[in-house]
Amino acid sequence: MEMKSEIMKTKAKVAFIGMTSCKGCFFEFLLLNRRITAVFDNVQITNFWMLKEFNDKRGKYDVVFMDGAVSTDRELEELKSVRERTKFLIAYGTCACWGGVPALRNSAVNYRSLVYPQEPKFTSRATVDPIDRHVKVDYYMRGCPVNEDEAFEVIVNLLTGKKPSEKEYCVCVECKKRETKCLFKEGKVCMGPVTYAGCNAPCPESRTPCDGCRGPLPDRNIGAEVQLLKDHGITEDDLKLIFSKYNNVAEKFEKVKDEVAR
Amino acid sequence: MSHQGFTLEELTKLEGHAKLSVEMEGNVVKNTKLEVYEASRYFESLLLGRDYREAPAITQKICGICSVVHTLASIKAVEDALEFTPSEQTVDLRKLLLYASNIHSHTAHLFFFALPDYLGFGDVIELSKAKHAYIHLALDLQQMSSDMVKIIGGRALHPVTPMIGGFHSVPDEKKIAALLKRLEGVKRLSLRTARLFSGLEVPELEARSRHVCMKNKNEYALYDGMITSNDGIIFRPRDYKKNIIEGVMEYSNSKHAKLRGMSYMTGALPRLNANYAKLSDDAKALVKKSRLKLPSNNPFHNNMAQAIEMVHFADEAKSILEKYRNGMKQEKYAVTPREGEGVGCCEAPRGLLFHHYGIGSDGRIKYANVITPTSQNAARMEDDISIFLPTMHGKPASKVKLSLEMLIRAYDPCFSCSAHFLELNLKKK
Amino acid sequence: MRAKNDFEPKIAEITAVKKECSDIYTFSCRLRNKKDKIEFQPGQFVEVAVFGVGEVPISISSSPLEKHNFDVTVKKAGSVTEALFKMKKGGLIGIRGPYGNWYPMDSFKGRNIVVVAGGVGIAPLSPVVEHIIAHRQEYGKVWLLYGTHCPENAIFNARMNRWSKNGIESIATVTKTCDMKWNGEVGHVEPMFEKHGIKADVAICCGPPRMLKDIYVEFNKMGIKDGDIYFSLERMMQCGIGKCGHCNIGRKYVCMDGPVFRKDELNELTEKIWK
Amino acid sequence: MAATHDMNEKPAFYTIKKADFGKFFESLTRKYKVFAPVEAGDEHNFRQVKTVSEMKLGNYVNVEFPPKKFLHPNGLLMMEFAGSRVRQRAKTGKIALFGVRPCDTHALDVLDRVMTDGYVDAYYKKARGSTLILALNCKSAGDECFCGSMGTDKAIGFDLLFTETGNGFHVEVGSEKGHSLVNNKLFRKTGSPAAKAKLVFRKQINTENLEEVMRSSFSSEFWDETAKRCLSCASCTSVCPTCYCFDVHHDAEPSEKGIEKVNISRTWNYCMLQPFTRVAGGEVTRESRTERVKQFFYHKLLYGKENQGKLHCVGCGRCIRECMTKIDITEEAAKARSEYESKK
Ligand SMILES: Cc1cc2nc3c(=O)[nH]c(=O)nc-3n(C[C@H](O)[C@H](O)[C@H](O)COP(=O)(O)OP(=O)(O)OC[C@H]3O[C@@H](n4cnc5c(N)ncnc54)[C@H](O)[C@@H]3O)c2cc1C
Ligand code: SF4
Ligand code: SF4
Ligand code: SF4
Secondary structure (H helix, E strand, O other), X not given: OOOOOHHHOOOOEEEEEEOEOOOHHHHHHHOOOOHHHHHHHHXXXXXXXXXXXXXXXXXXXXXXXXXXXXXXXXXXXXXXXXXXXXXEEEEEOHHHHHOOHHHHHHOOXXXXXXXXXXXXXXXXXXXXXXXXXXXXXXXXXXXXXXOHHHHHHHHHHHHHOOOXXXXXXXXXXXXXXXXXXXXXXHOOOOOHHHEEOOOOOHHHHOOOOOOOOOOEOOOOOHHHHHHHHHHOOOOHHHHHHHHHOOOOOHHHHHHHHHHHHO | OOOOOEEEOOOOOOEOOEEEEEEEEOOEEEEEEEEEOOOOOOHHHHHXXXXXXHHHHHHHHHOOOOHHHHHHHHHHHHHHHOOOOOOHHHHHHHHHHHHHHHHHHHHHHHHHHHHHHHHOOOOHHHHHHOOOHHHHHHHHHHHHHHHHHHHHHOOOOOOOOEEOOEEOOOOOHXXXXXXXXXXXXXXXXXXXXXXXXXXXXXXXXXXXXXXXXEEOOOOOOOOOOEEEEOOOOEEOHHHHHXXXXXXXXXXXXXXXXXXXXXXXXXXXXXXXXXXXXXXXXXXXXXXXXXXOOOOOOOHHHHHHHHHHHHHHHHHHHHHHHHHOOOOOOOOOOOXXXXXXXXXXXXXXXXXXXXXXXXXXXXXXXXXXXXXXXXXXXXXXXXXXXXXXXXXXXXXXXXXXXXXXXXXXXXOOOEHXXXXXXXXXXXXXX | OOOOOOXXXXXXXXXXXXXXXXXXXXXXXXXXXXXXXXXXXXXXXXXXXXXXXXXEEEEEOOOOOOOOEEEEXXXXXXXXXXXXXXXXXXXXEEEEEEEOOOOXXXXXXXXXXXXXXXXXXXXXXXXXXXXXXXXXXXXXXXXXXXXXXXXXXXXXXXXXXXXXXXXXXXXXXXXXXOOOOOOOEEOOOOOHHHHOOOOOOEEEEEOOXXXXXXXXXXXXXXXXXXXXXXXXOOOOOOOOOOOOOOOEEXXXXXXXXXXXXXXXHHHXXXXXXXX | OOOOOXXXXXXXXXXXXXXXXXXXXXXXXXXXXXXXXXEEOOEEEEEEOOOHHXXXXXXXXXXXXXXXXXXXXXXXXXXXXEXXXXXXXXXXXXXXXXXXXXHHHHHHHHHHHHHHOOOOOHHHHHHHHOEEEEEEOOOOOOOOOOHHHHOOOOOOOOOEEEEEEOOEEEEEEOOHHHHHHHOOOOEEEOOOOOXXXXXXXXXXXXXXXXXXHHHHOOOOOHHHHHHHHOOOOOHHHHHOXXXXXEEEEEEEEEEOOXXXXXXXXXXXXXXOOHHHHEOOOOOEOOOOHHHHHHHHHHHHHHHHXXXXXXXXXXXXXXXXXXOOOOOOHHHHHHHXXXXXXXXX
16 A cells, blocks of 8 residues: 655654653653554654653654753754754644743743842743744644644654644634533633634533633634623733733734734 | 763653763762753742632643642642632542542553563563553553543643632533543552562662651541651641752752751652551552562662552542542632632652742732652652662673662652742752 | 445556656556546546545546546645655555536537646646547637746646647747746736737636636637636535535535636626635 | 425324323334433533433423534544455444424435435435434524524424423324334324414514525625624534535554555534635635635525525524624624615
8 A cells, every 4th residue: 555655664763852841742642542552663763751761862853743842052952953853843732832831931020030049050041932933843733731632643644644734723613523512601711712723622621711722823813802701801911811821922922912902 | 880970861761851970989979960951940930920820720831740739739729828628529529630640640650661671671662562461551551540530630631620619620420430430440450550560679779768748647648638757757738848948959950858957758658658557458468468568768669659559549539439429519619819828738649749829919929839749859869879879889880870760760750840940049059 | 236425436546657847747547447437528627535645636637538547637736646746656546526517618619719728727628628639620720828937847748749730729838937948938828819819719717816817807808708718716625526515606616516617607606716 | 305295195193192202212212322302501412312211301492513413423434445445434323313493304404405416425315314303393482593584493304293292292294204103002193283382583584585685795894894703713603503514534544564544534614714715835715704704604595595495594593602702693684684775
């Protein structure tokens, strides 16, 4: 069967490389459970320091799952070097895609002077950045944490030589598909309407508002969402907090903030 | 091994990035440095000015592996500050969630990080490719325990249902039945796991040290209790600051904590040593049949203790689930913001975890501090290495290296967690 | 016998792959099952499946006289087409169809026809020209006007030569010569009407949306009525048989009512094909 | 599949007592998977039930999620490709839907027309053929219902139509299959059709020359205003009983030895979403929200009539109920009409 793509002729070299994050997205990958053995059988995992004793840190990779945001110079150097050696670079998880929770420090006041009396060993950069601020990204796998089914889909797609497609619609679509009752009907508020789908809406399904962990959808209607939140009693101050949780990265956030202001 | 000592450049098969350097003179260890170069994330400062309700969802992102316990400790700290007492059902469900997530975390640690060493495989990937019999045990146990977390918490990592006051949603009758079904499998596989690990041969190491854990009179404490040490120290979580001092190490992005001036161990082994009497019958029977002689001072036994804990947690989870066979009731929670300060403490899979917040009258967070198990264990790990290395005298370098890594891994350290960079202005130079 | 299922592809084998240019290949295919036939009319398309990747609508570019073998000429555009480009002779693909409507060749009899193709748009128009050649006496003057960016992308050179010899005035133009040897015209297609004295009664066109819009102005100038202007349109499709709902233009389905539309039909629709 | 009423003189009307209804239900569950409305919170949804007591009607207006999911399920596995062969994989079991409301019987009629006119969608057809439609007349209209004005308040295409009476149900037979279901001691013949409850509607669409009205207001500016409120969340299309658009996917399944099998399935997709019309190269034919909003309303209020001879809106009111920003099809239709009137 001619399904193997060019890069997969020999077993693809796949690396999991981490920067500033909680490492949850790596852990999520292990939740493939039995499916993970098929992954181990079909690709060559050359780098996964959480699992492997020997990691190839200088070689070439076919696919890299790059987890975490860039927050130190050392990470930035590594990121650039990995990009040069990688065919298909995946921004893996919200930290890598948007800056995520670590990037909250971009707006935290005086975090430096507040936090430490002396410079720690590995000094931080002035801002915490999503990786596409510094290198080209081939695919974004959003989510805090990512969804392991999506991770599997991406790996299988790469095996067949298909570029994985991004889930460019909002969480509500998945809510409806799994027949979750909309939280707005209960008077709760939700970021689902402006957030990238792909998680399969676990939060609304457990009656918890989506807090937008997958980041703002390009086709979002922020104006309508803001009006909706205000109609449900959310104040201007709270709006800022809600919209800044995962996307607190200058350009991307500024854009949303402007829209909110409008 | 040279005169000057050596460095393990990159410690693998654990959470987060770290390296180990040891300075030696002959057979005497002069200096051990566990250097964590996981980037700091300044969580405490990120919280400042944010709404108190956001604390659990933000601080759970300190660590993806023990996000459940961070969430719960954070909720407890806020509730403590707001003087809110959760309902009995809420506490039961929180405990259930803790049991499930501790089993999940232990499974991952034992099989993915620790076991390949003992079986002589490089890593779990090799184990999988070799179609080793244990790989399905590991994956199935992980699946069932993470499913339990997912059913209760909404997601397997970074749970979303727990909230200040209670839960956004609680399991109904159907979900309780689903949980019971998973639990049956968890129990069966945990027993196999415990038998497997209590049969493994571990290096001998008698590291007499201070062991610290939570204790209460009702149960094998995970969710609440007094902080107790094996040498008689006892204090309320609220008084942690008077007892635990965290120092900034110039070589590490993790802090090192000491309890009244001494390094200490926290985690499964101290828990098991202190709470043996509260174990379920099945777990007790396992201890009796194992090589474990309690109390044990061998940190390598931590893995065995984790495996035995899994059986106990499964039994505890069962009794909670039985109590709610007909489903839980969705309660209403009335939490009102007020000015206050609170501490939340829980036993994470790898040991004690403290969250501490100050909240203003406007509901905004004014102060935050988090102490993770790994930063508590860090100093103890260094001390253990200093004791352990001399016993390895004459062994080939590769063996020494492996044993050292195994020792560190036995602690189940989580460096991403410890390097969230803790609170301020302690040890000034 | 199993019930007929219009979603089930027939298996076809790739018998030859011809590189037309760097991003356009022609795949010759033969249906595996000898009993299966593909009878099609000029303008129709098939759904081509690359198993494991997806299914895409592609026009048939070979002569309609051939019943068992057929060609598709494909431009590399996304995941399915890229995967197809990696396939070799002997590879298996899925084929459904032919689908869609076609050019009403009979109604063009005795008339002067201009066929305008842009880029890979020449693929669906190739069977039109082949049909005319096969029935050359029945039609009036016929021009083929073919525009691409660069000589490199100008495909079907051999066919064009053959067509020229068989009574089709074939004009190829590139917008830039890109420093390559080029015997044809240089410039956009629009000025070619005047330059070559094209005076047609019927216009047939397939190309990118921008081109359709610009060329329509020329057709108008020439006095061709909307009822004599035919466009081959392209829309997102997932089924090709009027179920998936992706290809609608107003009430029309491009897969069923098209892909060939008369301009006067399009005028009646609520949605417009260009803004 | 539409109900015909010349059932060769076989009597069309029956009654069944409450006590017997339970027995009838049980006999059904032996042959079919039975789905019936079950109350959850303030909504009802089709859930599989084994006994009549599991069905919880309460003050049942309609199910939140329409019956289309049984006939045209999201995520349907259609075929697999393995060993250079394609095999059909869709599984269809016999199911019975109890409590289908009249508007939804019309929605099924719309789907029948779309899916089986011209090319036949074999999956839909098969599922439809193995599904019993046990319709149930309404006792009262919901706040958002407007079937009264759409001519969809009288059920069609059912196997049996139930009407609640004081001590049981009145039953109307609508198909051969329906006849075989009532041919037993539990059902008693009766001569007369059921007394129909008088429904009061709070909403309506004036369908008089609706086609002309809609055509004339396609370029009206009020659509932009509507689009400003639209979140493009596709909730309306998700719950609309007549929305059927879908994508086809090929998903490889890896095994130890690589990829040996490909699953071909389809999932719902919606015209409200921007990628719906995106083609290779990135061009989106309906890029603006306005264009997408219009596609939905025009499909429901015009194109369906033009193409299938029947409006695709059956007045169930679900899209109104589900819309977070309260976009209301009846209001949009009214705006279109007032534009039309003002232009006249
Ligand atoms: C009637 C018709 C005839 C066509 N004839 C030809 C031809 O002869 N030669 C040629 O090179 N191209 C032709 N196309 C365009 C061709 O279908 C697209 O280039 C192709 O679908 C791109 O698919 P992809 O998977 O490579 O791109 P991706 O961007 O990865 O597309 C993903 C999916 O979207 C759909 N899709 C994307 N673009 C289009 C599109 N333009 N039209 C329809 N569906 C699309 C397909 O289902 C595809 O699988 C025709 C299109 C239509 C509608
Ligand atoms: S709960 Fe949230 S995500 Fe789900 S439909 Fe409602 S708004 Fe959308
Ligand atoms: S529902 Fe929202 S918060 Fe929850 S996983 Fe999805 S995107 Fe993240
Ligand atoms: S358009 Fe709205 S009211 Fe009409 S059938 Fe669809 S969901 Fe029901």
